[in-house]
Amino acid sequence: MTPQQTAESLGIEFTRIEPGYLNLCIRSGNQLISSGHVSTAKGKLGAGLTTQEGYAAARDCAAKILNSVWNAHGTLDGLRVIKVLGCVNSHPDFVEQHLVINGASDLFHEVFGKTGNGYHARSALGFVSLPVGAAVEVEAVFEILS
Template sequence: MSYQKNAEAQGVIFAPYAPGYLNLCIRSGNQLITSGHVSDLKGKLGADLSVEEGYKAARNCVEKILNSVWNTHGTLDGLRVIKVLGCVNSTLEFTDQHLVINGASDLLHVIFGKDGNGYHARSALGFAQLPTGAAVEVEAIFEVMS
């Protein structure tokens, strides 16, 4: 099965969108670099949100990223996930940012293969606040293999 089909089987929705204020995904050479995509979920991990809710929010971010990649590249096929940066809106005491961002990585592993083109470098960081009060923001870099 193709990466595109894998994503569709995971419920990722692909729809065209009109360009906005910023480019959500840009190609530079053989790389696709995405802007940060924020979760629909608002709130702060360690205060009003659980790790499980944050995990789902990180997955939501990657679903949006994949749609932006699709809008730029036309398919997910022939891509390799290189780097993921996960930003978690969290309290000073919250230290499970890595568990939250697993929601992003796990979806990429399912779609692109954990031992293959989905095996990526990653950072998971805590932030005092994110734009619009989003719980999570994720950005990613993909390599165009073909």
């Protein structure tokens, strides 16, 4: 299956997004650069939310990014994931940010291939707060291959 077909088979919904205040995904040369996409889940990891709930929140962010990429490019086919930045709303003692952001990385691996075009560089960071109280925020950079 192609990445687009795989994403659809995973239940990711692709809907048109009306332009807003900021561009959710912009093309620059042969790259697509996403804005940060926040999770629907709210709260702080390590103080009310578990690592597993954070993992699901990061996966939610990645699905939203895929929709924004689809809006900018028309398909997920012919893309490679280059870089992922994951921000985790964390209690000061929480140290599993990397396990939370695996939720986003794992979805990109499923769609684009773990050793192929989904193999990416990544940072996973803890923050004292995120916009609108979101549990997780993720942004990504994609290379347009074709």
